[in-house]
Amino acid sequence: MRKYIVKRLLWSILILFFVSFLIYLLMRSLPSSYVETVARERAAANPQVSYKQWLERLNELYGLNVNPLQGFFIWLSQALRGHFGDSWYYGVPVTQKFGSVIWYSFALGAAALIFQVALAIPLGIQSARKQYSTLDYATTVFALIGISLPGFFFITILKMVFAVNLGWFDLNGIVGRMHDTYSPFRQFLDICQHMVLPTLNLVIIGTGSLLRYTRTNMLEVLNSDYIRTARAEGLSERRVINHHAFRNTLIPLVTIIGGTLPGLFSGALITETLFKIPGIGYTSYEAMLAGDIPFTMFYLTFMAILTLLGTLISDVLYAVVDPRVRVS
Amino acid sequence: MARKSQKSANYLSARTIRRTAKENRRITRQFEQKLNRKHVAPSEYATTMKDPANVLEVEDLKTYFFTDAGTVKAVDGVSFTVPRGKTIGLVGESGCGKSVTSLSIMQLLQRPQGQIVSGAIRLTQDQGQAVDITQMPISAMEKIRGKDISMIFQEPMTSLNPVFKIGSQLDEVIGLHNPDMSREAVKERTIEMLELVSIANSRAVYDMYPHQLSGGMRQRVMIAIALACSPKVIIADEPTTALDVTIQAQILDILRRLKDQINSSIVLITHDLGVIAEMADEVVVMYAGRIVEKGTVEEIFKHPSHPYTLGLMASKPVVSRHVERLYSIPGNVPNPIEMPDYCYFRDRCDRAFAPCFGEYPPMISLSPTHKVACYCYQQSADTKE
Numbered sequence: 001m002r003k004y005i006v007k008r009l010l011w012s013i014l015i016l017f018f019v020s021f022l023i024y025l026l027m028r029s030l031p032s033s034y035v036e037t038v039a040r041e042r043a044a045a046n047p048q049v050s051y052k053q054w055l056e057r058l059n060e061l062y063g064l065n066v067n068p069l070q071g072f073f074i075w076l077s078q079a080l081r082g083h084f085g086d087s088w089y090y091g092v093p094v095t096q097k098f099g100s101v102i103w104y105s106f107a108l109g110a111a112a113l114i115f116q117v118a119l120a121i122p123l124g125i126q127s128a129r130k131q132y133s134t135l136d137y138a139t140t141v142f143a144l145i146g147i148s149l150p151g152f153f154f155i156t157i158l159k160m161v162f163a164v165n166l167g168w169f170d171l172n173g174i175v176g177r178m179h180d181t182y183s184p185f186r187q188f189l190d191i192c193q194h195m196v197l198p199t200l201n202l203v204i205i206g207t208g209s210l211l212r213y214t215r216t217n218m219l220e221v222l223n224s225d226y227i228r229t230a231r232a233e234g235l236s237e238r239r240v241i242n243h244h245a246f247r248n249t250l251i252p253l254v255t256i257i258g259g260t261l262p263g264l265f266s267g268a269l270i271t272e273t274l275f276k277i278p279g280i281g282y283t284s285y286e287a288m289l290a291g292d293i294p295f296t297m298f299y300l301t302f303m304a305i306l307t308l309l310g311t312l313i314s315d316v317l318y319a320v321v322d323p324r325v326r327v328s
Numbered sequence: 329m330a331r332k333s334q335k336s337a338n339y340l341s342a343r344t345i346r347r348t349a350k351e352n353r354r355i356t357r358q359f360e361q362k363l364n365r366k367h368v369a370p371s372e373y374a375t376t377m378k379d380p381a382n383v384l385e386v387e388d389l390k391t392y393f394f395t396d397a398g399t400v401k402a403v404d405g406v407s408f409t410v411p412r413g414k415t416i417g418l419v420g421e422s423g424c425g426k427s428v429t430s431l432s433i434m435q436l437l438q439r440p441q442g443q444i445v446s447g448a449i450r451l452t453q454d455q456g457q458a459v460d461i462t463q464m465p466i467s468a469m470e471k472i473r474g475k476d477i478s479m480i481f482q483e484p485m486t487s488l489n490p491v492f493k494i495g496s497q498l499d500e501v502i503g504l505h506n507p508d509m510s511r512e513a514v515k516e517r518t519i520e521m522l523e524l525v526s527i528a529n530s531r532a533v534y535d536m537y538p539h540q541l542s543g544g545m546r547q548r549v550m551i552a553i554a555l556a557c558s559p560k561v562i563i564a565d566e567p568t569t570a571l572d573v574t575i576q577a578q579i580l581d582i583l584r585r586l587k588d589q590i591n592s593s594i595v596l597i598t599h600d601l602g603v604i605a606e607m608a609d610e611v612v613v614m615y616a617g618r619i620v621e622k623g624t625v626e627e628i629f630k631h632p633s634h635p636y637t638l639g640l641m642a643s644k645p646v647v648s649r650h651v652e653r654l655y656s657i658p659g660n661v662p663n664p665i666e667m668p669d670y671c672y673f674r675d676r677c678d679r680a681f682a683p684c685f686g687e688y689p690p691m692i693s694l695s696p697t698h699k700v701a702c703y704c705y706q707q708s709a710d711t712k713e
Contacts, residue, residue, distance in 0.1 A: 225481060226490070229481060229487045231473070232434055233501045234473035234504060235504060244492075247492070
């Protein structure tokens with residue numbers, strides 16, 4: 001097993017190299033570059049120096065006067081030493097900006113994932129046990145609504161109902177108006193309160209697919225021969241479901257949930273934007289629009305690492321829950 | 329014309345299906361409610377055996393499947409008895425209701441579609457008591473499954489839970505039915521059971537997963553699970569069909585030896601007449617959900633009477649005899665949804681004559697143990713009386 005993991009990690013490094021190279025190439029070939037925008041602004045503000053001159057100076061300043069291949073290796077050699085540089089758009093070190101926003105996204109993603117799993121798995125199992133019952137049809141309809149309708153649709157409705165009509169929550173933002181006057185504990189509660197609607201929205205749009213997965217798997221497992229054997233042994237229905245069937249349903253679920261772990265850090269762009277939460281999804285979107293190469297490179301490489309880790313984690317978890325795939 | 333009517337018989341409009349489905353739900357809900365009751369007084373399903381020498385009596389069992397296309401009478405009035413210590417062979421081609429009969433006895437039918445509609449399945453208990461399985465709720469049934477009556481399935485490859493070790497699966501059954509045994513005692517019993525079914529390195533197998541064992545080994549484990557609590561009746565549903573021939577003999581051998589060791593009875597379901605001749609004391613031949621002939625193994629093999637049994641015998645390959653083509657009974661089993669009210673075998677039978685166009689033939693006794701449902705023997709029975 002250790003040998004397998006080491007092999008997978010070595011492969012991951014190779015993949016990572018090519019992924020980051022591709023991202024860099026793409027960033028350099030974007031039609032709107034940060035440097036051009038700034039040069040145009042400076043030239044407009046100060047006509048004595050022409051746009052061309054500004055562009056030359058800025059290119060040199062930002063290290064864009066080399067070809068993309070050279071540029072990539074310069075970035076790589078810096079990155080390997082842990083220097084990701086300053087963000088052009090935000091004007092602070094990339095890691096500092098990242099560290100200040102990531103935890104909002106992580107908290108949002110983690111809360112949503114916990115609620116999704118806690119809702120989807122029991123509901124999925126129940127609707128499989130009582131196939132074609134009212135509960136089954138109801139969960140199927142709600143799951144499909146959640147999957148099909150876009151997030152901003154629900155956000156609008158949630159805001160309408162809970163923020164405008166009922167007035168329970170603020171329309172957007174991460175802190176309330178009186179945040180600074182609160183005690184630290186009240187401040188924490190304040191943030192939590194502002195997280196409720198975004199989390200609710202992520203739960204609505206994310207639970208459906210997991211629920212359907214659970215239901216399908218459970219149905220398949222419940223019709224299998226070993227469940228009949230378990231019943232023939234005289235085990236109670238509860239034990240058959242919760243022990244024999246659940247362990248087998250877990251196999252595909254673990255891989256799916258393991259694969260969503262990077263999603264915790266990727267941020268939810270639409271939700272964060274509409275609720276004005278300064279999370280990583282919103283921040284990186286802004287950086288990308290501005291052509292901020294250092295920040296985008298850091299963020300996307302980080303995402304690539306997480307994705308590779310996610311697949312590795314789900315493969316390892318697969319072996320943990322299914323003895324048939326254990327590598328000897 | 330005939331073709332047209334056949335087409336219309338197979339075509340179901342959406343409205344018909346909806347109506348059938350609604351009606352089925354109404355019927356099955358009643359059965360389900362009865363099955364899912366909790367805290368049912370044992371007196372409700374207590375009964376007595378007709379003959380104390382029997383461990384299992386199946387009487388006029390009717391098991392129907394309520395499908396959207398119509399009601400399938402998978403088992404329609406089956407009666408047979410299993411005497412203590414004997415092996416009963418249940419023979420018939422695929423889809424004749426053998427497995428449904430056995431699953432009815434275990435109450436393991438695919439619910440809610442499959443339901444025992446009427447009849448009685450009496451299983452003997454201690455001190456001359458007996459229970460009627462058809463009247464038992466699931467909660468009570470769970471207590472006798474695996475303990476008084478257990479089942480060996482056809483597919484050893486998929487019948488064991490792939491994510492648990494062999495040992496823990498056996499431990500679970502033993503521990504479940506012997507709650508006062510200690511963990512160590514349970515484990516010892518498991519190892520002992522594995523040795524009983526001729527698994528040599530039982531301690532190593534204890535810690536193995538099902539996928540690490542061959543089909544034959546898995547079927548041995550299944551037998552060990554089925555016999556772990558010394559049940560009164562073992563139902564073996566085609567236990568050797570999925571195995572190769574050399575392993576088949578070993579498995580049957582183990583089954584026969586252990587049956588005598590724990591003094592239980594076997595209901596052996598198979599379509600392999602060789603296995604029946606080898607193992608069974610009595611034979612029940614089923615066709616399209618009904619019993620067409622039953623008798624002792626000598627009677628069935630020496631004097632097969634029903635044309636269907638004769639056909640089965642003729643289609644059995646014999647090593648010493650050279651034939652150009654193996655015999656097969658012409659025609660197919662009738663559509664299970666709309667069974668005709670005459671002998672189901674009539675259209676495939678080469679001995680059909682006038683009375684066969686009447687209603688379904690009654691059981692005619694050829695000897696005290698040999699019974700056949702065929703009009704060909706009516707006269708001989710009449711003259712005897």
